[in-house]
Amino acid sequence: MVQVEGILAAVKAEAAKIDAYMRADLSRLQATTDALLLEVLDYGLFNGGKRVRPLLVVLSARLCGHSGDDAYTLGCAFEYLHAATLFHDDIIDHSATRRGKPSVCRQFGTVAAILAGDFLHALAMSTVGRLAGDKGLKIFCDATTGMVDGEFMQLRNAENHKLSEQQYYDAITMKTGLLIAAACEVGAIYGGGTDPQVKALRDYGVHLGYAFQIIDDLLDYLGNPGRTGKMVGNDLVEGKMTLPLILALNQAEPREKERLLTILGAGGEERAACVGETAALIESAGGFRGARAQAVAAVESGIAALQVFSSGSTYERNVLEGLARYVLTRDK
């Protein structure tokens, strides 16, 4: 297994290459595109993102035997769609900041954020259609419509204190998992993977998405705001039911369960005052341990899926394995 430092170095080098491809795209657009639009795109795209989705595209393509540079162009499309989603999400969630600087909608206004997102959408779809064909485009577009559907589901799930584990998994699949899985699957298709290889990479992506989102939800209660850049307990304040809380409600003693439900039934401001108490209740009911165990299991399932690649491309497989394990250690 490649060590964590090795993984991070590999990821960093690839991310730099992806950034270079995106910069080249923007340069090409310069002659024909409005200067303000370009400024918005530049601001929104180059914000220190880790480029996980493009990286998954490139590694999946290579693992299936394709090493052409177009894989980077295809990877960029996934970053464009991801960025478009963030531009629009920040409007929807009234988020003032993103990675420590003003969000696109805060910096340039709602109009620019909507339009720049639409622009990236179309740019992304066009690229995927060109490089990954009908089949790749359908997966990509299904991931997009699924993400939208997931946002509506989230609106509906808010304040549903009876959310089941299954509903939680459905929601995180749509929110995060679909695009991550699509990056792996489309990369594999582009790379000429066999059906079992494509399926394996999709499975890997689905489980990586689970782990990623569960850790995110754990960090919301347990993270260091100095590292995450987010307030502790945001999800609770917003009435969002995440896995640690769902597990705690399922496993808590009657009195603790009742107390948790009372807190959830209170207004956002009152809940904000109870973040510490809620975290203690989740901890004592085993909600954090249980959620973490599920994240670990997801990572193991994802890694197990890669076993079809028994020979060759050991490097790419190692990086994908390392990336999955790294998700469990992240603190921001």
Next chain:
Amino acid sequence: MVQVEGILAAVKAEAAKIDAYMRADLSRLQATTDALLLEVLDYGLFNGGKRVRPLLVVLSARLCGHSGDDAYTLGCAFEYLHAATLFHDDIIDHSATRRGKPSVCRQFGTVAAILAGDFLHALAMSTVGRLAGDKGLKIFCDATTGMVDGEFMQLRNAENHKLSEQQYYDAITMKTGLLIAAACEVGAIYGGGTDPQVKALRDYGVHLGYAFQIIDDLLDYLGNPGRTGKMVGNDLVEGKMTLPLILALNQAEPREKERLLTILGAGGEERAACVGETAALIESAGGFRGARAQAVAAVESGIAALQVFSSGSTYERNVLEGLARYVLTRDK
């Protein structure tokens, strides 16, 4: 030439067929899509639109020799993209109504309007990629990015009282023309048209787009609010430079020109009080006549482009010709 009544009957019958295809799409989505999202889509899509873009797709495909029903499916994709644009535009322009009922953003909120637009975007792109291939998808996506670019250009052009005719044409091409031309071009490609046929239909679409937008701009000053559903002089109040005004500024006597510039230099409220006076100044400087003459010339150019279809498919060619002439007579 098919008479206007015949054209309208043909258009109406085709629009009903397109509506049926869209309803079938929504039915198919029902099992897997959030109920509120479906409600938003239903509300926003079935609002009495004339389905001009899908109609152009279907007629162009048929004119090039293809009569399969998939042309309707492809046509729907253009209506989806058009609707997505309107959902987002109504947020951007703070429009409370659309075709006499509350706009999507007013009825369901900004969040739903952004997300439903994104959903339709992806649905449209996926369909076009599947049915019209890489080449069709690129044209479709270029039209989309061009429309966004045009919105930015419009932001920049606002209150630019020196806007030239050329800049006006560039702006309306991006705002309206690209998607109309794309409907014709992609329909022709899907229909298996030869290169000259594809080019002819694109040219037709470009000129139809010009005529459509110029008439729109004339109706803004000269329309009957009871028919158009819009206040007279909106464009002036918003400081939007349209062709009648641009021509008037170019052709007016110095004193009249100065007066027009004074009105333009005033605030929106003051301009609102001067709509009648401005219309009279445009009229006396020949701005309306000149703009109308350009719309007529655009229609004639569009019709002339169809001459490559010298034999066969007379019906489709007649409807396209009639549609172009009809644009000149519309009063809403």
